Every structure is written in C-alpha cells, then in structure tokens.
Amino acid sequence: MNLDYKKSLAWLKENLFSSIPSSILTVVTIYFVLGFFRGLFGFAMASDKDWLSVLNNMQLYMVQAYPEEDFIRVWISVGLALVFAGMSIGLWKSTEESSLSDVFSKFLRVSLAFLFFTVVAPTFSSVTDNDGLIQTEESFPMDTRLQLLIPSAILVIVFFVLKNLNLNYKFNKSDLLCFYLAIPIVLLWIVKLPTIQLDSSNQRIIPDPLMPIADTTKIPWTIIFGLFLGFYFIGSRFKDSKNMKRTMSISWVLLPLFIFSWIFKKPEIDLPTILGQDIPIFIGIFLIGALTITFINNPVVEKYFSAYLGILIAITGISLFISIPILLKSALLLLVLFTIVIPAVSSSSKGKRNLIIVWGVSLFTLAVLIRGGSSDTQIIVQQQSIFGGFSLTWLLAIFGTYVSFPLGVLLALGRNSKLPIVRLVCTGIIELTRSVPYITWLFFASVTMAVFLPEGVNFELVVRVLMVTAFFSGAYFAENIRGGLQSIPKGQYEAADAIGMSPFQKTSLIVMPQALRAIIPTLVSSAITAFKDSSLVTIIGLIDFLTIGKVIIGTQSIPVNFVGHDRENLLFIAFFYWIFTFTLSRRSMKVEKRLGLGER
Amino acid sequence: MSKKAIVSLLVLSMVAVACATDTTEEVAVEEEHDHSDESTLDEVLERGFLKCGISTGATGFSEQADDGSFGGFDVDFCYAVAAAVFGDYSKVEFKQLTSAERFTSLAAGEVDVLFRNTTWTQSRDTELGNDFGPTTYFDGQQLLGRKADGITESSTLADIDGLRVCTNAGTTTEKNITEGAGLAGATIELVTVEAFAEAVDKFIAGECDIITTDGSALVGRRAVNDALNDWVIFPTSPISKEPLGPTYRSNDSTWADVVNWTVYATIIADEYGVTSANVDSVDTDALPELGRLFGANDGELQTKMGLDAKAFYNVIKQVGNYDQIYSRNLNPLGLFREGGANDRWTNGGLIYAPPAR
Numbered sequence: 001m002n003l004d005y006k007k008s009l010a011w012l013k014e015n016l017f018s019s020i021p022s023s024i025l026t027v028v029t030i031y032f033v034l035g036f037f038r039g040l041f042g043f044a045m046a047s048d049k050d051w052l053s054v055l056n057n058m059q060l061y062m063v064q065a066y067p068e069e070d071f072i073r074v075w076i077s078v079g080l081a082l083v084f085a086g087m088s089i090g091l092w093k094s095t096e097e098s099s100l101s102d103v104f105s106k107f108l109r110v111s112l113a114f115l116f117f118t119v120v121a122p123t124f125s126s127v128t129d130n131d132g133l134i135q136t137e138e139s140f141p142m143d144t145r146l147q148l149l150i151p152s153a154i155l156v157i158v159f160f161v162l163k164n165l166n167l168n169y170k171f172n173k174s175d176l177l178c179f180y181l182a183i184p185i186v187l188l189w190i191v192k193l194p195t196i197q198l199d200s201s202n203q204r205i206i207p208d209p210l211m212p213i214a215d216t217t218k219i220p221w222t223i224i225f226g227l228f229l230g231f232y233f234i235g236s237r238f239k240d241s242k243n244m245k246r247t248m249s250i251s252w253v254l255l256p257l258f259i260f261s262w263i264f265k266k267p268e269i270d271l272p273t274i275l276g277q278d279i280p281i282f283i284g285i286f287l288i289g290a291l292t293i294t295f296i297n298n299p300v301v302e303k304y305f306s307a308y309l310g311i312l313i314a315i316t317g318i319s320l321f322i323s324i325p326i327l328l329k330s331a332l333l334l335l336v337l338f339t340i341v342i343p344a345v346s347s348s349s350k351g352k353r354n355l356i357i358v359w360g361v362s363l364f365t366l367a368v369l370i371r372g373g374s375s376d377t378q379i380i381v382q383q384q385s386i387f388g389g390f391s392l393t394w395l396l397a398i399f400g401t402y403v404s405f406p407l408g409v410l411l412a413l414g415r416n417s418k419l420p421i422v423r424l425v426c427t428g429i430i431e432l433t434r435s436v437p438y439i440t441w442l443f444f445a446s447v448t449m450a451v452f453l454p455e456g457v458n459f460e461l462v463v464r465v466l467m468v469t470a471f472f473s474g475a476y477f478a479e480n481i482r483g484g485l486q487s488i489p490k491g492q493y494e495a496a497d498a499i500g501m502s503p504f505q506k507t508s509l510i511v512m513p514q515a516l517r518a519i520i521p522t523l524v525s526s527a528i529t530a531f532k533d534s535s536l537v538t539i540i541g542l543i544d545f546l547t548i549g550k551v552i553i554g555t556q557s558i559p560v561n562f563v564g565h566d567r568e569n570l571l572f573i574a575f576f577y578w579i580f581t582f583t584l585s586r587r588s589m590k591v592e593k594r595l596g597l598g599e600r
Numbered sequence: 601m602s603k604k605a606i607v608s609l610l611v612l613s614m615v616a617v618a619c620a621t622d623t624t625e626e627v628a629v630e631e632e633h634d635h636s637d638e639s640t641l642d643e644v645l646e647r648g649f650l651k652c653g654i655s656t657g658a659t660g661f662s663e664q665a666d667d668g669s670f671g672g673f674d675v676d677f678c679y680a681v682a683a684a685v686f687g688d689y690s691k692v693e694f695k696q697l698t699s700a701e702r703f704t705s706l707a708a709g710e711v712d713v714l715f716r717n718t719t720w721t722q723s724r725d726t727e728l729g730n731d732f733g734p735t736t737y738f739d740g741q742q743l744l745g746r747k748a749d750g751i752t753e754s755s756t757l758a759d760i761d762g763l764r765v766c767t768n769a770g771t772t773t774e775k776n777i778t779e780g781a782g783l784a785g786a787t788i789e790l791v792t793v794e795a796f797a798e799a800v801d802k803f804i805a806g807e808c809d810i811i812t813t814d815g816s817a818l819v820g821r822r823a824v825n826d827a828l829n830d831w832v833i834f835p836t837s838p839i840s841k842e843p844l845g846p847t848y849r850s851n852d853s854t855w856a857d858v859v860n861w862t863v864y865a866t867i868i869a870d871e872y873g874v875t876s877a878n879v880d881s882v883d884t885d886a887l888p889e890l891g892r893l894f895g896a897n898d899g900e901l902q903t904k905m906g907l908d909a910k911a912f913y914n915v916i917k918q919v920g921n922y923d924q925i926y927s928r929n930l931n932p933l934g935l936f937r938e939g940g941a942n943d944r945w946t947n948g949g950l951i952y953a954p955p956a957r
Contacts, residue, residue: 057666065668384695555657563824
C-alpha cells in the first residue's frame with residue numbers, strides 16, 4: 001500500500017505538476033471542469049425544475065401516439081433486437097477473461113464517480129424569482145449530502161479493499177457483460193420513483209408519492225432479459241458454427257426492415273392480392289433467375305448472354321417509370337443484380353445449386369418485406385404518421401446507415417470505374433448531393449419531390465425523407481470509402497491481376513476489405529452524424545425525439561401542467577443522445593483495436 | 601435438358617409474371633383522382649376520416665398528452681366536425697403544423713380544415729386561397745410586465761417607454777408592437793426570439809421587461825409561473841384584433857357549410873344551455889329550433905347539407921357545446937368567458953350564431 005501511495009505521488013508530479021505552466025494548466029482546467037459540473041447540478045436540482053415532465057412523458061418520447069393496445073408490437077421489436085444481440089454475443093463469445101479484481105475496480109470506479117458527484121454538487125442553487133432577481137436557495141442540504149456521502153464512501157472503501165485482495169477468480173468477458181446487464185433489471189424491481197398522482201378533483205398531489213415502477217414496464221423488460229440470457233447460452237453452444245454466424249449477420253441486416261415493415265406496422269393483407277399477384281410474380285421471376293443460373297454454361301445461352309442482360313436492364317429501367325406493382329419493380333432490380341454476378345459465381349454444379357438457393361431465399365425475403373412495407377397499416381393513430389418520437393429518430397438513423405452504406409460503396413466504386421458513363425453519373429450524384437445542404441434536401445422532399453415523381457406515384461412524407469437521407473449520407477459514405485480505396489497501394493491491384501482474379505473478385509476479396517478497414521473511424525462518425533442529423537426533420541413538420549421535448553411537452557396543461565418545463569427536457573434529450581453516440585464510438589474503438597488498426 | 605425445354609420454361613415464367621400484372625389493382629401506386637369538381641365533404645366521406653391541421657403545441661388550444669392523445673380547444677372543434685360528418689368524434693387524423701407550413705399544407709390537400717389558432721386577415725382570405733369560418737375565439741395582442749417596473753392593469757403603450765420588449769421575430773406580433781409603440785411615442789428596445797417559450801424564459805431571467813403575444817397565451821403563462829401575482833397583463837383592450845377560427849380551401853361552400861354549422865351548432869346549444877349531459881332530455885317540441893338542429897322532422901336541414909339527420913346531436917352528445925369546450929380547456933389556464941369578447945352575445949360578448957331554421 002505504502003509503495004502504491006508513493007508511486008501515485010510520483011505519477012502526479014511527473015504528469016500534472018511537472019513544470020510551473022503545466023501546474024497552472026492543471027489547476028485552471030480542474031477549476032473549469034468542477035465549475036461545469038457544479039453548474040449542471042445546480043441547474044438540475046433547483047426547485048423550479050420539474051423532472052417529472054420528463055419521466056411522465058416517456059411514452060410520448062418513445063412512440064408518440066402509438067396506441068397502447070398495440071404496444072406488444074413495440075415490445076416484440078425491442079425484444080427481437082435484444083434476443084439477436086444475446087445470440088450474437090454468444091456466437092462471437094469473447095475468449096478474453098477478466099479477474100475478480102478487474103470487476104471490483106470497475107465497481108470502484110463507478111462508486112468513485114458517485115462520490116465525486118456527491119462532493120462537488122453545490123449546496124445552493126440559484127432560482128430566478130418573478131421579479132427577475134436571482135435568489136439562492138438550499139437545494140442540496142448538508143444532511144442529504146451526508147446521507148449519500150456515507151454509503152458511497154463505504155462502497156468505495158469496500159471495493160478498494162476487495163480490489164486489492166487480488167482475488168484470482170477468472171470470468172469470461174461475455175458472461176460478465178450479461179451480469180452487468182442484469183443490474184438495471186434488478187434495479188427495476190427495487191427502485192421507487194416519484195410518480196404523478198391525481199386526487200379526486202384532478203389536481204396533482206404534491207409532493208409526488210414514491211411508487212414502484214409500473215408492471216407494464218418491468219415485466220416486459222424482465223421477460224426480454226430472460227430471453228436474452230437464454231439466447232446467449234444457445235449462441236455460445238453454437239459458437240464454432242460458421243453457418244450460424246453467417247445466418248446471424250444476415251439476420252441483423254434484415255431485422256430493422258422486418259420490424260418496420262411487419263411488426264411495428266401491422267400491415268393489412270388481403271389474400272386475393274397475394275394469390276393473384278405476389279405468388280405469380282415470385283414464381284415467374286424465380287424461374288427466370290433459376291433458368292439463367294442453370295443454363296449459363298450452355299453454349300447457346302452463353303452466346304446470347306450479354307444481349308439478354310442488356311434487354312433485362314432496359315426492361316427494368318422502363319419498369320421504374322410505369323405503374324406496375326412495386327414488388328415486380330424491385331424483383332426485376334434484384335434479378336438484374338443477380339444476373340450480373342451469375343457468370344462469376346456459377347461454374348460448378350455445386351456452386352449453381354447454392355446460388356439457386358440463395359436466389360430463392362433473397363427473392364422470397366424481398367417479396368415478404370415489400371408486401372409488408374407497401375401495405376396499409378392497421379394501426380390507428382390519431383396523427384398522420386405512426387412513426388413519431390424516438391421510433392422516428394431510430395427509423396431515420398437506421399435507414400440513414402443501412403441504405404446509404406451499400407449505396408455509398410456502389411457510388412465510390414462507380415466513381416473509380418474505368419467506364420466513363422458510370423464514372424460521370426456517380427461523380428455527378430455525389431457532387432450534386434454533397435454540395436446542397438441537408439435542410440435544402442429535406443425541403444425538396446417535403447415540397448418539390450412530388451413534381452419529380454412519375455404521374456400518380458405518391459409517397460408518404462416519411463418515405464420521401466428516407467429517400468433523400470439515403471442519398472445524402474450515401475454521398476458522404478462514398479467519399480469516405482473513396483478515400484479508403486485510394487489508400488490501397490497499386491501493388492495490391494496488380495497482384496490480384498497477376499493471379500488472374502476477375503474484377504468482381506478483385507474488388508470483393510482484395511480491395512474492399514482493406515479499404516473499409518482503413519476507414520472505420522470515419523464510417524462511425526458518419527453514422528453518428530446521420531443519427532444526430534435526423535433531428536433536422538423537425539423543420540418539415542415531422543415530430544422526432546427532439547421536437548417532442550422542445551415543443552410538445554412544454555405546452556401540456558391537461559391533466560398535469562408542464563407549461564414552460566422545456567429546459568429540463570432539453571437536458572434530458574442531450575443526455576439521451578449522448579448515451580447512444582458515446583456507446584457507438586466506444587464500440588467502434590473496440591472494433592478498431594481488434595482489427596489492429598493504427599498499428600501498421 | 602433440350603433447348604425446347606428452356607424456351608418453354610422461359611415462356612411459362614413470362615406468362616406467370618404477365619398474369620400477375622393483369623390482375624393487379626394498384627397497390628403501391630395511388631391513383632390520383634381529379635378532385636377539382638368534388639367537394640371536400642365527398643373526399644372526407646370517401647376516405648372515412650377527417651384530416652385536421654392543428655398546432656404543434658399551443659397550451660389550451662392543441663396539446664398532446666403523455667399517452668399521445670390530443671386535447672385542447674382547437675382539437676375539440678376537430679372532434680366536433682368529425683362527429684358531425686361521421687357520427688363518431690374519433691375519426692380524425694391530426695397533422696401538427698408549424699405556422700410556416702399551415703397554408704401550403706391546406707392548399708396541397710394534406711389537411712381538410714385548419715383549426716390552428718389562425719388569425720383571419722384580409723390578405724389570408726383573399727390572396728392565399730383560403731376561406732375562414734366563424735370565429736371560435738376572439739383573441740388580441742396584449743403585453744405582460746412586472747409591477748416592479750411600475751406597470752399596472754391600466755397602463756398603456758406609452759408607459760413602456762425605455763423598456764426592453766421580447767417578442768417572436770418576423771410575426772405580426774412584432775409588427776403590431778413596433779407600430780403601436782411608435783404611435784404612442786414610446787421608444788422601446790426590441791429583443792426578438794424564435795419561439796414564445798424562449799421569450800418567457802428571457803422574461804423570467806430578467807433579460808427583458810415586457811413580453812408580448814396573444815392574450816390567451818399570456819394568461820396561460822401567468823397562471824403557471826406567477827404565484828405572487830407580480831405579473832400584469834395590459835392594456836385591458838388588446839392592441840390588435842386576432843379572430844381565430846377554422847380555415848379551409850376557398851370556393852368549396854358545401855364543405856364550408858359543414859364546418860361553419862358545426863361551430864354554430866355548438867354555439868346555439870350553448871344559448872339554450874344544452875350540454876352533452878342533458879342533450880337526451882331536451883324537449884324538442886317546446887324548443888323547435890333545437891328540434892330542427894337535432895334531427896326532428898327528419899332532420900331536413902342537415903340532410904340537405906349532405907350530413908346525417910342526427911349530425912349536430914352527435915356533436916353536442918360526443919363533444920359538447922361551446923361553453924363546455926371552452927371551460928374544459930381554457931378555464932384551467934385562467935381564461936374565463938365572463939365579461940370578455942368570448943361571452944354569449946346575450947351577455948354582451950361576440951359569440952353569436954345565425955338561427956337554425
């Protein structure tokens with residue numbers, strides 16, 4: 001212990017107080033950091049803040065007007081995502097272990113942070129009275145502070161001692177993650193929160209009574225966590241199965257589409273449309289694709305293949321502008337994409353059989369998603385769109401990344417292409433999209449896009465916004481990816497050519513993996529930007545997470561009056577965004593570490 | 601497999617696809633109707649619900665509660681129109697509109713009617729292709745100051761000389777206060793903000809001495825923030841006229857009649873003291889006007905408008921009369937009808953409806 005103390009003193013001297021300027025810098029910085037936290041706490045704890053305006057409006061924040069009788073759909077969506085997460089954590093189970101001391105040092109850090117906040121929180125905070133004069137009031141009295149200080153100090157000591165006992169039990173890191181996630185679930189059952197209660201004359205009871213968290217919140221979360229654990233164990237059973245991993249990766253890509261087209265939306269399906277329209281289209285297009293795959297090596301077919309491909313592309317191009325079912329349009333597009341790669345992949349009979357299976361499965365998935373996505377929803381909300389609040393923010397962020405990333409890859413490759421037309425078109429799209437502000441594109445989506453769409457085609461505002469978002473962030477992704485492409489030495493291309501790789505193989509096996517790996521940090525920051533920029537949709541009248549707190553809650557007067565409590569809500573929104581973006585950037589740092597980025 | 605087999609299979613698959621396109625009813629592609637000769641009423645009836653444009657957030661007028669449901673003075677009138685058209689008040693879809701997009705949204709047909717505290721002005725009525733219905737709320741711009749600055753209820757615009765005034769940028773509110781202060785010979789320091797909530801925050805923080813906007817909003821904020829009654833709203837007669845009411849597309853009198861008479865029905869019911877509680881026990885023989893309004897004698901007046909005979913009975917039964925709508929939403933904010941412009945015409949107010957006969 002003694003040695004430890006001397007060591008830390010030496011560390012302090014060396015790093016923080018090595019010279020006079022650095023000592024001054026240290027003191028000034030600490031002063032400002034403390035000032036910031038004290039100001040923040042003082043603001044949050046002042047008596048004129050009503051934090052229940054945040055807590056009471058959680059439902060509004062998350063799903064806005066989504067009807068309560070359909071909440072099971074929201075829970076299924078959240079549950080599916082967490083079940084998938086559990087499965088993935090199990091499948092890609094970490095082999096690293098941490099000792100009990102590491103665990104206690106983590107707890108020590110948390111309790112130290114708590115202790116720090118209890119110590120720095122100011123006793124007095126300032127409240128502006130009705131005359132515009134600033135009054136100070138005691139918002140965090142000494143005895144409350146002591147009540148918090150003593151247990152947190154005890155915790156700090158306990159964890160410090162436990163940590164230094166050097167207990168040598170080892171735990172798997174993934175198992176530990178599950179344990180950490182159990183903590184909030186247990187807290188859900190223990191913690192009591194102030195809750196708004198109305199008396200018989202509809203007046204709010206003050207002070208707000210402490211109530212356990214509602215069953216409608218804690219029971220679903222507990223069930224979801226149970227399933228999460230279950231699938232974690234199933235996943236760790238299959239952790240050596242390559243096929244399971246592949247299936248899981250594809251499922252992750254499809255999950256948001258499935259949630260937004262089937263679960264969250266509750267599409268209205270009538271059987272005649274499926275029988276008379278979907279199934280014939282599916283069978284027809286499937287047969288065309290399967291036939292092409294089967295007979296690609298037939299000399300007759302091979303001779304006319306490029307003509308066939310040309311006609312197919314022409315038909316698909318035309319089909320975009322005539323009014324036929326959207327399923328047929330997208331199936332044709334998929335057919336074109338498949339037909340382009342067929343010659344590269346299907347040479348052996350085994351390869352052909354696999355490709356037919358992949359073709360069938362992808363076409364079926366497409367059909368299912370399009371049917372769900374293009375059907376009317378049966379969920380009756382009192383407002384224009386069923387997406388509002390966080391569900392809208394999330395929708396925009398997910399699609400801003402999921403759709404625009406592949407688009408970005410294609411655009412970047414196109415811009416580097418040797419074919420002048422492709423290069424020109426891709427450069428044009430990228431430059432046009434990037435040189436116009438996002439807000440302008442949003443106005444374009446909301447006001448002008450109807451003029452550009454073919455006669456009779458009419459998309460909902462949310463869909464139009466998704467379209468411009470995909471192109472806008474796609475252009476940024478494309479430029480990032482192009483940067484990655486340029487970082488790859490010429491030798492790599494030449495080596496790939498030398499061993500006789502086709503251009504498709506060269507791109508997918510040599511170039512893209514290296515290029516993407518080099519630009520992970522920029523990709524993550526693009527994703528974070530897409531997530532945050534989604535709040536700009538408020539100016540075209542979509543009600544996202546930010547707008548709920550800024551505009552709607554501050555005007556509520558019935559049954560509980562929250563008029564003017566918009567500042568607490570803004571602080572909460574900032575914190576909420578921070579949690580998501582911070583987690584995302586931490587995860588990306590871990591990925592970078594695993595890939596050994598920056599070490600070469 | 602022979603060449604023949606390839607060809608026949610290919611043809612088969614083509615036929616399958618072709619089959620599908622033949623039997624297609626348009627699913628994703630919405631057919632654009634030519635609505636030019638069709639009244640909004642027919643459109644609404646065909647659609648099965650009313651699209652009502654409301655404000656994103658206006659205390660007492662259009663609010664969204666914690667469970668996502670809508671309420672407020674304007675919202676209740678949307679419910680009333682739905683009750684008149686469908687006999688079911690809940691058949692409304694709300695669209696929350698900012699003040700910038702309300703008229704474009706109406707013109708583009710995204711909403712059927714606006715109940716979005718919109719002031720009826722000459723240019724909006726004539727140039728922008730809107731028509732306005734009967735005024736549901738007579739508002740007017742007022743100012744809010746502190747007793748500490750020597751402001752009393754009887755203060756006038758001349759008394760704000762040398763004070764800092766906060767108001768929304770680029771609105772008629774700003775124009776009114778600059779013109780008004782200029783006429784009264786007061787020099788003011790104008791502080792403009794983006795939203796009214798921001799102006800209140802500045803007022804509370806002492807960054808401005810006066811805030812100004814429509815009286816209804818000022819009363820609402822005073823009720824919440826001012827426990828000591830240090831805040832004063834003045835002058836007693838507002839410095840501008842802000843008649844708020846329904847707005848719809850111009851030259852559609854079938855639809856205009858529906859909206860107007862829904863509003864009038866709530867006012868007539870209030871004149872007779874008929875509320876949603878006692879509407880079933882009304883003696884329609886003794887009160888023939890109510891009889892006609894509530895569908896006695898086959899409800900000829902309503903059916904000629906294209907509505908159900910019981911349309912206005914449903915409005916009163918499901919939503920309530922004008923006084924109920926008013927007191928339910930605005931009394932908690934400290935806004936009362938008595939003695940103001942929104943009182944019954946028999947009490948000297950301006951709320952007046954033509955007779956139903």
